[in-house]
Amino acid sequence: MKIFEKLNIFYAVLIVMALAFFVACSSCSNSSSDADADSEIEETTSDALVMDVDPSLFLTDSGAVTVTLVPCTLSDGTEGDCYQIVTTSTPADHTMGPWCPDNISDGAEAGGIWLEGGEVYDVDGAFIENMATFYGDDNWMMYDENGDIYTTETEDDCANAANPDVGEEYENFCVECLPSYVTDMSNTYTIPVTPVKLASALSFGGFGPPGAASAPSNRGLAFNGVVFDAPAPTDAILGAYTLAPFDDAGGHINLNAGYHYHAATGVSTQVAQTDDHAAQIGYAMDGFGMYAQLDADGNEPTDLDDCRGHSDDTRGYHYHVAAPGTNSFINCLSGAYAE
Numbered sequence: 001m002k003i004f005e006k007l008n009i010f011y012a013v014l015i016v017m018a019l020a021f022f023v024a025c026s027s028c029s030n031s032s033s034d035a036d037a038d039s040e041i042e043e044t045t046s047d048a049l050v051m052d053v054d055p056s057l058f059l060t061d062s063g064a065v066t067v068t069l070v071p072c073t074l075s076d077g078t079e080g081d082c083y084q085i086v087t088t089s090t091p092a093d094h095t096m097g098p099w100c101p102d103n104i105s106d107g108a109e110a111g112g113i114w115l116e117g118g119e120v121y122d123v124d125g126a127f128i129e130n131m132a133t134f135y136g137d138d139n140w141m142m143y144d145e146n147g148d149i150y151t152t153e154t155e156d157d158c159a160n161a162a163n164p165d166v167g168e169e170y171e172n173f174c175v176e177c178l179p180s181y182v183t184d185m186s187n188t189y190t191i192p193v194t195p196v197k198l199a200s201a202l203s204f205g206g207f208g209p210p211g212a213a214s215a216p217s218n219r220g221l222a223f224n225g226v227v228f229d230a231p232a233p234t235d236a237i238l239g240a241y242t243l244a245p246f247d248d249a250g251g252h253i254n255l256n257a258g259y260h261y262h263a264a265t266g267v268s269t270q271v272a273q274t275d276d277h278a279a280q281i282g283y284a285m286d287g288f289g290m291y292a293q294l295d296a297d298g299n300e301p302t303d304l305d306d307c308r309g310h311s312d313d314t315r316g317y318h319y320h321v322a323a324p325g326t327n328s329f330i331n332c333l334s335g336a337y338a339e
Helices: 002-048 125-129 155-161 234-239
Strands: 065-073 079-087 113-116 119-122 187-192 197-204 220-222 251-254 258-261 280-284 289-291 309-312 316-320 333-335
Touching: 065 187, 316 333
Parallel strands: 289 316
Antiparallel strands: 065 079, 079 187, 113 119, 197 333, 220 280, 251 258, 280 289, 309 316
């Protein structure tokens, strides 16, 4: 009997130890699950961080930009507040031009830039002189026997040379539209105060597959009120044997839009970040921030989505613009825009 009593005690101890082990393992498992859940919550919180547009970043002191709070309806049906931004498209933070050099002997300071194949080229006299070689086409001859470059000189010249159906009389002209042609221009843009991220991105107007939802063609606004525009139609410009350079800020003028940017070159106002993140340069049309391509160490983010956006714990969702040589900024809108 004593043997059986000892065995019963032994088995009882084993059962208690097994139960204790099971409870301990369950606790470990629950802790692991809780940690995973916490991680998921933190990630969701990071993705869900939404930063309102800061109107104080716009350069309103010169009077070239005004910002007004207005009610609005977004493209997804959301009703709320927007900032109505009225701008003369005249930058208060830098001068416009030059665009076309006068003579093939001129240096880079006399002209602007050209965007080709992902690269940025100085439009100096040598660039104009060597266009036939650069494009492999002997029809390029944009200067006379004295080396003087053929350049548009009047507002009518600007209008005619920028026409999609350019006449032969403007072939081999450098097209230079001046700020004095658009002194009375005013443009109005509306941007959501609080961005609303969509489940599916929106293609910009004129782009994307047939039937896809589309947004306006404008990409966003710089803090000086100048619009970040759609890619310049460089193929059409070159096809007419004309050249319409951009200034060193990546902008030029047409009579319909005024002064506008086709590249972010670091000339317009930038708001530095305290964590060495790329500087902010403006806002996209959906209200999400637009930032420079590279951070303080010269690195580009590696986790950008198709629109060139990503999220972090400081700025929430935001965009990084493409390299200036690409003739572009961002590829699509991740948020709803003001209708």
